[in-house]
Ligand SMILES: Nc1ncnc2c1ncn2[C@@H]1O[C@H](COP(=O)(O)OP(=O)(O)O)[C@@H](O)[C@H]1O
């Protein structure tokens with residue numbers, strides 16, 4: 001009742017129809033989370049004057065780092081609250097100071113306890129930071145009582161900042177109450193009118209507006225307009241918890257235009273702290289000097305990337321896990337699909353695809369790969385010279401699933417970008433591609449890198465450049481590669497002898513000569529790579545099985 005009365009005095013009596021909205025979809029944004037931010041902050045340079053009292057550094061001498069102050073609650077599980085804000089700012093390279101309003105005992109199961117910090121001590125923290133530390137932007141999270149809201153508003157009036165981001169935290173993802181209904185009046189009457197942006201989720205928007213229904217994007221737009229009427233310069237109603245929505249759609253309203261910010265919904269349990277992270281990322285970008293809409297777009301993309309990177313992360317036993325703000329876990333979780341980073345024995349029967357052969361036989365890349373791994377291929381390389389990049393990435397993702405289900409590594413020929421895009425196990429590069437050293441820098445320590453080498457010098461360089469294996473050939477003449485010098489068994493032996501890396505032989509190898517290659521008897525030679533003998537045949541499965549039998553037999557023979 002009290003809520004309804006309060007609302008009626010603050011809202012326009014009639015709901016205006018939603019204005020036309022602009023649809024912005026994350027799908028078309030560059031995935032590099034830093035791409036729109038070219039204002040890399042500078043770190044403070046200390047000036048030392050030995051044997052003298054320190055002199056203050058003038059403003060012009062400062063290399064000032066953007067500074068965000070978060071006024072929020074502590075989450076012992078570190079998924080949300082102050083801890084999420086600190087991690088977000090560290091990831092976005094903005095300095096973050098903290099005023100703690102409450103200490104929660106919290107984990108992935110829920111909130112077990114809340115210990116409120118007395119409001120005069122909140123005031124003292126605010127005074128300490130704001131009076132001294134050149135704060136650019138204030139972001140608020142859990143404000144557990146009306147008196148804390150009031151204390152905050154007083155401090156902000158005394159120490160104005162460039163921007164105020166209000167995340168009106170009320171209920172945790174687990175459904176526990178973090179701020180009771182008593183704070184609603186403080187939000188509506190004092191804090192929201194001071195805010196540059198308010199970022200409620202659907203439940204919070206509904207509560208702020210007196211429990212209006214929030215079931216659709218259209219409801220979110222209506223709510224954004226009504227919340228804007230309460231005084232904040234901008235409103236972002238977040239749709240992470242909107243029921244029956246396959247995309248995560250947030251509605252942004254700047255008082256004139258609506259924007260629907262849409263990103264694919266990441267299928268993960270690790271969404272605890274998304275709201276805190278979004279708000280602190282918006283605040284961090286504002287501190288760097290972004291416009292409001294651009295800060296919101298960057299923040300949404302940051303949350304989406306972080307969720308995607310940590311989708312399989314397992315921390316805690318509860319329903320909502322935390323995610324990784326530093327986007328570091330992906331390699332760990334995915335590389336654990338394979339037992340080793342690279343096992344040289346995987347080079348034993350190395351299948352290399354060819355798009356022209358596939359089209360000749362009317363097969364898709366994925367059909368060809370499936371047949372090869374079923375037949376016993378121990379590693380697969382996608383060598384697709386004639387395919388559009390987009391189709392290549394899509395096909396590679398499907399092939400990766402097939403290969404992973406057989407425990408077989410999948411490499412991409414030449415295309416580091418495609419390997420990164422589909423998170424393949426590695427690449428195979430030639431002498432005219434970028435160096436293995438550069439590929440290693442781009443791909444990181446976990447990925448497999450193979451290099452084509454015809455000479456001992458090239459083999460040595462591949463080792464120096466931190467490659468994992470060498471492909472050496474053409475051993476026999478081949479039609480697969482134009483103008484490819486044949487090095488013969490002798491050339492192969494020379495490369496193998498000089499190589500500190502494991503070697504796979506390639507070029508014109510098939511049923512008739514694979515045994516001869518395997519019988520070379522050089523320890524570094526681990527297997528044969530084959531194109532036509534598998535993929536330019538009617539039945540890939542049978543050919544792979546037969547070839548596997550031939551090279552297994554040859555490998556067992558005494559040298
Ligand atoms: N599963 C998800 N996939 C992608 N984005 C999500 C997902 N869940 C939430 N988001 C996004 O995270 C941000 C926080 O939203 P939300 O979860 O609704 O807030 P809160 O954490 O305050 O409840 C929004 O930009 C929302 O669209």
Ligand SMILES: Cc1ncc(COP(=O)(O)O)c(N)n1
Pocket residue numbers: 072073074075080081082104106141142169171172173174178271272273274275276
């Ligand atoms: C201290 C604190 N602040 C905010 C949230 C909200 O985060 P979420 O909605 O993801 O549970 C929380 N759970 N704990």
Ligand SMILES: [Mg+2]
Pocket residue numbers: 173240271272273274275
């Ligand atoms: Mg959330």
